Amino acid sequence: SQQGEEDPQALSIQEGENATMNCSYKTSINNLQWYRQNSGRGLVHLILIRSNEREKHSGRLRVTLDTSKKSSSLLITASRAADTASYFCATVPFLNSGGYQKVTFGTGTKLQVIP
Amino acid sequence: DAGVTQSPTHLIKTRGQQVTLRCSPKSGHDTVSWYQQALGQGPQFIFQYYEEEERQRGNFPDRFSGHQFPNYSSELNVNALLLGDSALYLCASSRDRSYNEQFFGPGTRLTVL
Numbered sequence: 001s002q003q004g005e006e007d008p009q010a011l012s013i014q015e016g017e018n019a020t021m022n023c024s025y026k027t028s029i030n031n032l033q034w035y036r037q038n039s040g041r042g043l044v045h046l047i048l049i050r051s052n053e054r055e056k057h058s059g060r061l062r063v064t065l066d067t068s069k070k071s072s073s074l075l076i077t078a079s080r081a082a083d084t085a086s087y088f089c090a091t092v093p094f095l096n097s098g099g100y101q102k103v104t105f106g107t108g109t110k111l112q113v114i115p
Numbered sequence: 116d117a118g119v120t121q122s123p124t125h126l127i128k129t130r131g132q133q134v135t136l137r138c139s140p141k142s143g144h145d146t147v148s149w150y151q152q153a154l155g156q157g158p159q160f161i162f163q164y165y166e167e168e169e170r171q172r173g174n175f176p177d178r179f180s181g182h183q184f185p186n187y188s189s190e191l192n193v194n195a196l197l198l199g200d201s202a203l204y205l206c207a208s209s210r211d212r213s214y215n216e217q218f219f220g221p222g223t224r225l226t227v228l
Contacts, residue, residue, distance in 0.1 A: 035219075040203055041221050043207075045216045092215070102171050103214035105158045105160075108157050
């Protein structure tokens with residue numbers, strides 16, 4: 001089963017515009033990660049945000065996390081045609097006992113950036 | 116520095132057959148996780164190998180098994196293939212059983228006819 005659900009399922013924008021995609025999850029988390037996947041190939045790790053962080057930046061990427069609403073958003077600014085890909089959020093649950101819990105991926109947002 | 120490699124790239128099998136997929140982790144990584152990704156879906160965790168043992172497992176039947184070798188490379192075996200096993204199989208590597216910042220291979224596309 002999928003822990004996270006991305007919204008929207010698909011997004012089409014013009015090059016230069018900003019793209020925002022959202023992720024909602026169900027259980028308490030240790031951290032949340034965003035990955036990119038080009039054309040059904042391997043995933044590339046973009047950014048990790050921990051449960052005690054509210055916002056994080058990496059280049060043109062901005063991620064926010066609202067643990068009270070169990071949601072996160074990924075903003076890509078000044079989009080480029082090369083940003084065309086599927087974007088997935090992945091959550092690592094929080095365990096009171098510590099130890100390791102497996103990561104769970106969401107359903108993904110398919111982004112198309114039109115040149 | 117080679118990243119994560121997987122072989123083969125594509126594979127076509129018929130129902131009931133058995134398949135073995137292979138993965139070599141990124142240099143310096145000791146942990147390998149396997150995922151199944153159906154078309155249009157997110158990756159689903161199959162299991163994780165660390166120190167040559169299966170450490171965690173997702174909701175997959177015993178038909179899915181694996182192995183990790185002393186050089187940290189790994190195999191995924193699927194027996195008695197079903198049509199529903201058709202998917203992209205992804206291998207990811209990391210350090211110390213962590214799921215933070217996994218490095219993924221390009222995947223093996225399995226088609227079961």
